Amino acid sequence: MNDSSTAGSLRFGVIGVGIIGRQHVARLLSDASPATLIALADANPEAARTVAEENGVEASASVEELLGRDDIDVVVIAVPSGLHADVTIDALDAGKHVFLEKPIEVTVEASDRIREAEQRSGKILSIASQRRFAAENQFLKTLVSEGKLGRLTSATVEVPLWRSQEYYDSGAWRGTWKLDGGGALMNQGVHLVDLALWLLGDVEELFAFTGLLAHERIEVEDTVTATARLRSGAQLTFQATTAAYGKLPIRVSLMGDAGSIVTESERVIHFHSRDGLELPEFEAVDIMLEQHLDFVDAVQNEHAPLVTSADARAAVAFIEAVYESGRTGKPVRPAELPVRA
Numbered sequence: 001m002n003d004s005s006t007a008g009s010l011r012f013g014v015i016g017v018g019i020i021g022r023q024h025v026a027r028l029l030s031d032a033s034p035a036t037l038i039a040l041a042d043a044n045p046e047a048a049r050t051v052a053e054e055n056g057v058e059a060s061a062s063v064e065e066l067l068g069r070d071d072i073d074v075v076v077i078a079v080p081s082g083l084h085a086d087v088t089i090d091a092l093d094a095g096k097h098v099f100l101e102k103p104i105e106v107t108v109e110a111s112d113r114i115r116e117a118e119q120r121s122g123k124i125l126s127i128a129s130q131r132r133f134a135a136e137n138q139f140l141k142t143l144v145s146e147g148k149l150g151r152l153t154s155a156t157v158e159v160p161l162w163r164s165q166e167y168y169d170s171g172a173w174r175g176t177w178k179l180d181g182g183g184a185l186m187n188q189g190v191h192l193v194d195l196a197l198w199l200l201g202d203v204e205e206l207f208a209f210t211g212l213l214a215h216e217r218i219e220v221e222d223t224v225t226a227t228a229r230l231r232s233g234a235q236l237t238f239q240a241t242t243a244a245y246g247k248l249p250i251r252v253s254l255m256g257d258a259g260s261i262v263t264e265s266e267r268v269i270h271f272h273s274r275d276g277l278e279l280p281e282f283e284a285v286d287i288m289l290e291q292h293l294d295f296v297d298a299v300q301n302e303h304a305p306l307v308t309s310a311d312a313r314a315a316v317a318f319i320e321a322v323y324e325s326g327r328t329g330k331p332v333r334p335a336e337l338p339v340r341a
């Protein structure tokens with residue numbers, strides 16, 4: 001639905017038209033989108049113009065100009081991670097609802113500044129974590145929250161990815177502490193950190209090894225192994241790397257005293273239930289679009305989106321704790337939410 005006369009349709013702008021920004025543009029222009037895309041902006045105005053022309057929408061000359069428009073209600077922000085706070089705070093202060101790319105920011109401190117702007121603006125903010133919207137992951141959530149696996153005793157998450165040296169060399173911000181905020185865990189693994197915390201709850205304490213093993217000219221890790229004890233008492237092993245050549249699946253295993261389930265890249269490869277539960281049919285969905293739908297519903301009906309800024313902040317706190325443990329060789333407790341949250 002992209003007829004700007006559509007009654008009640010939310011009017012979107014997109015800030016940052018790089019790799020993922022263009023994917024948001026495609027979703028917003030798809031027939032299944034409940035939104036209307038109005039304009040794009042980028043620090044590189046030429047890029048904004050090109051992508052706008054390709055898609056038949058307007059280009060604003062600057063981010064400030066786009067945020068000043070009163071025909072835009074909502075912005076998608078898809079700029080390098082360490083710039084999320086600057087752009088998001090300006091957008092919230094300009095009265096826009098915000099759908100922000102992951103991670104919320106690259107430090108807990110910057111994440112909290114975003115959350116303060118969210119609170120003072122009264123606007124809706126959600127952070128990309130599209131894997132939650134896969135039918136299989138929704139099933140995992142139902143199993144856990146309804147106690148169908150019994151007492152959850154342990155979980156393992158493996159994110160064995162490959163990113164070439166050319167990938168890291170392709171953008172000056174990639175692989176830097178300031179703008180990427182980390183490597184295999186902060187950039188790629190954060191999706192699974194969010195999923196793990198959503199499924200398993202808060203982490204009490206963790207211990208981690210981090211290393212840069214197979215890339216050059218980057219500041220951050222390409223391999224992480226963490227173990228954690230959750231508040232529930234369950235234990236988690238989390239492994240993420242961008243140095244695993246060979247298209248391996250992302251694997252999530254949940255083990256309880258009444259059942260266990262394993263997924264590989266969102267496909268259930270093992271399910272065993274003491275009580276004889278059977279697997280449902282899983283519908284294939286466009287998970288980015290599903291998250292857009294959740295966000296639009298949250299804005300239109302004034303409720304919290306599925307992925308809140310508190311959730312996204314918890315993922316960054318987990319990752320900061322992993323990095324601190326990797327640096328110091330000591331166990332770390334992820335930063336608590338401040339009382340004002």
Ligand SMILES: NC(=O)c1ccc[n+]([C@@H]2O[C@H](COP(=O)([O-])OP(=O)(O)OC[C@H]3O[C@@H](n4cnc5c(N)ncnc54)[C@H](O)[C@@H]3O)[C@@H](O)[C@H]2O)c1
Pocket residue numbers: 015016017018019020021041042043044047063078079080081083087101102103128129130171187
């Ligand atoms: N959800 C996902 O699966 C997913 C996938 C890839 C990237 N991301 C996230 O999206 C963000 C962007 O990643 P990318 O791979 O698209 O990067 P990219 O480098 O391809 O694109 C970033 C764009 O932002 C623009 N930009 C830089 N600074 C800006 C500013 N201050 N104001 C406006 N525009 C600015 C750049 O010119 C560029 O066009 C990152 O936070 C990344 O973690 C999420």
